[in-house]
Amino acid sequence: xxxxxxxxxxxLKKYFPIKKGPLGRVAGHVKAVDDVSxxxxxxxxxxxxxxxxxxxxxTGKLLMRLLSPTDGTxxxxxxxxxxxxxxxxxxxxxxxxxxxxxxYASLNPRHSIAKILEEPLIVHGxxxxxxxxxxxxxxxxxxxxxxxxxKRFPHQFSGGQRQRIGIARALMTNPKxxxxxxxxxxxxxxxxxxxxxxxxxxxKEFKLTYIFIAHDLSVVRxxxxxxxxxxxxxxxxxxxxxxxxxxxxxxxxxxLLSAVPIPDPHYKNEQIIIQGDIPNPADPPSGCPFxxxxxxxxxxxxxxTPSLDxxxxxxxxxxxxYNDQAGNDIKQLEGSV
Amino acid sequence: xxxxxxxxxxxxxxxxxxxxxxxxxxxxxIDFHxxxxxxxxxxxxxxxxxxxTSLSIxxxxxxxxxxxxxxxxxxxxxxxxxxxxxxxxxxxxxxxAMIFQEPMTSLNPLFTIGNQMTEAIRIHxxxxxxxxxxxxxxxxxxxxxxxxxxxxxxxxxxxxSGGMRQRVMIAMxxxxxxxxxxxxxxxxxxxxxxxxxxLNLMKDLNERLHTAILLITHDLGVVADVCERVIVMxxxxxxEEASTETLFDQPQHPYTKGLIQSVPDLxxxxxxxxxxxxxxxxxxxxxxxxxxxxxxxxxxxxCRVENPDLYATSxxxxxxxxxxxxxxxxxxxRESVAKS
Numbered sequence: 001x002x003x004x005x006x007x008x009x010x011x012l013k014k015y016f017p018i019k020k021g022p023l024g025r026v027a028g029h030v031k032a033v034d035d036v037s038x039x040x041x042x043x044x045x046x047x048x049x050x051x052x053x054x055x056x057x058x059t060g061k062l063l064m065r066l067l068s069p070t071d072g073t074x075x076x077x078x079x080x081x082x083x084x085x086x087x088x089x090x091x092x093x094x095x096x097x098x099x100x101x102x103x104y105a106s107l108n109p110r111h112s113i114a115k116i117l118e119e120p121l122i123v124h125g126x127x128x129x130x131x132x133x134x135x136x137x138x139x140x141x142x143x144x145x146x147x148x149x150x151k152r153f154p155h156q157f158s159g160g161q162r163q164r165i166g167i168a169r170a171l172m173t174n175p176k177x178x179x180x181x182x183x184x185x186x187x188x189x190x191x192x193x194x195x196x197x198x199x200x201x202x203x204k205e206f207k208l209t210y211i212f213i214a215h216d217l218s219v220v221r222x223x224x225x226x227x228x229x230x231x232x233x234x235x236x237x238x239x240x241x242x243x244x245x246x247x248x249x250x251x252x253x254x255x256l257l258s259a260v261p262i263p264d265p266h267y268k269n270e271q272i273i274i275q276g277d278i279p280n281p282a283d284p285p286s287g288c289p290f291x292x293x294x295x296x297x298x299x300x301x302x303x304x305t306p307s308l309d310x311x312x313x314x315x316x317x318x319x320x321x322y323n324d325q326a327g328n329d330i331k332q333l334e335g336s337v
Numbered sequence: 338x339x340x341x342x343x344x345x346x347x348x349x350x351x352x353x354x355x356x357x358x359x360x361x362x363x364x365x366x367i368d369f370h371x372x373x374x375x376x377x378x379x380x381x382x383x384x385x386x387x388x389x390t391s392l393s394i395x396x397x398x399x400x401x402x403x404x405x406x407x408x409x410x411x412x413x414x415x416x417x418x419x420x421x422x423x424x425x426x427x428x429x430x431x432x433x434a435m436i437f438q439e440p441m442t443s444l445n446p447l448f449t450i451g452n453q454m455t456e457a458i459r460i461h462x463x464x465x466x467x468x469x470x471x472x473x474x475x476x477x478x479x480x481x482x483x484x485x486x487x488x489x490x491x492x493x494x495x496x497x498s499g500g501m502r503q504r505v506m507i508a509m510x511x512x513x514x515x516x517x518x519x520x521x522x523x524x525x526x527x528x529x530x531x532x533x534x535x536l537n538l539m540k541d542l543n544e545r546l547h548t549a550i551l552l553i554t555h556d557l558g559v560v561a562d563v564c565e566r567v568i569v570m571x572x573x574x575x576x577e578e579a580s581t582e583t584l585f586d587q588p589q590h591p592y593t594k595g596l597i598q599s600v601p602d603l604x605x606x607x608x609x610x611x612x613x614x615x616x617x618x619x620x621x622x623x624x625x626x627x628x629x630x631x632x633x634x635x636x637x638x639x640c641r642v643e644n645p646d647l648y649a650t651s652x653x654x655x656x657x658x659x660x661x662x663x664x665x666x667x668x669x670x671r672e673s674v675a676k677s
Binding site: 052160192194219241245265275 | 498499530532534537556557558560561562581582585595596597600604606607611614616617
């Protein structure tokens, strides 16, 4: 694995205005993504997990610049994407492709598979007509379909096959980075395994870098090298997947992991059931966004927003429990490691 | 624990949908029973007939195009299929209640929670006064762990979060103290932390009220967490039935085995997932042989011609696979079966 970051995100923010009244007065903002920073190394898979409304999909769209960020920088392959014009951006998108959640909605029902797969090549002006036809056939086979499928239409395929087509389309322009937003959550379990295996094979074959956005923690562990956990628009923890799952630091991550039902009736874990619901993102709590549900809430949590700092090697967490100022017991905690 | 009584028995149930492109047997000759106070899970992938099974029990199969064409559903010795719609209405809610996947679409957005909560009580228990009805609804909301129940009665569904709506649905379903609760993917639309809350609530209510629960899900994790017994369905048929422990420890049907292995494990990372080849068949497309034969790595000649019976391999374990047909006990028994 190469050591240079392919993607560098710094202080990324996206605020959606809430409009009220007949004149569309801006009454406040939904902080969908609030000061998120991370890096993605070449050839790795970064998983982003979180519950609904945590901002993981918005992050994905910001990286593609399908939404323009309120603030922050996105550096891809050494270029700052936030300052590019739309035309320049279009060229960069050749290197960043996206796979979507719903394979039923993301393929045009009136286009044949050949046309769907060919389109990115036409848009980017790659290859002649004849080469395009060849490439369509080649990539259908790469994703485990057959070249005769090119003449068919999306409704003739099952969900799993459609997701394969979605993946083939993303691969057509030979991208460096693929952003996959819940690519397997609409699929049945037996099909989900097929698509995950395919994605892993393709990563090796084409040296792809993935950003894998999902809510299913088991799936994310399976496919990711590193994992980031989001809560209410903030990245609360990010670490190597092994470390994050074996030794989660943030109380939210701990609760999230313990809540996943394990397909083994003998497995009895100590479930941490966190009370209540995710707060309204238009009116987030002051201080740490998780303090309203956190079992370890302290005085400081309601006032100061913790920053995401590296507390162990390669393991960053945004929580006051791991700050020295917060108390002596924390020092003990660190001392024991 | 003493042997529990059976309260619901489904015998040879067939529910068919009559469509323009032919008849689709969504539920194809299934038999099972539900005991008093137990939690029985039905798992399967999309189109396997698990939801149609539950709708058939409730007498809610959309007709046309769907129709129960054969079999019996015995509740307390009475066949529900032969009941008139009028009589079914008394059973629904009073004896058998149901909750659905999407709590937003199953609550009426135009009425307050209080209005919808009391409706069920008003219909089923006519003797109570208005005050008593209201009190009963509030008590039920408290029982499912909803805070500020009294104010909640005046609120509308859109003011509640997904988890709270599902709690309201459960409260509504249990308000008349039914013997059976059918829960069709009750936590699929919810986040994991909220799912954990709802599953705990269901386990807790099952213990306190002794309501038998028929839990329909696609999530093996949920099954392992809450169910005592499991039925696995595939293409309209039951292909395996066992206690939860047996099913996860010694799954017999190749489909069940494949399904269990293809779920990524949160606790350890495997290099590669096992995956069942092929696609989930559309209901009614496989007419001959074992429904799973085309995707099965153990399939042999007989599987393609004949559909296996549900063989009882031990007391409470049934499997629909020729590998377990009398002569061939283990997987190695494949040859002996082929010879016979």
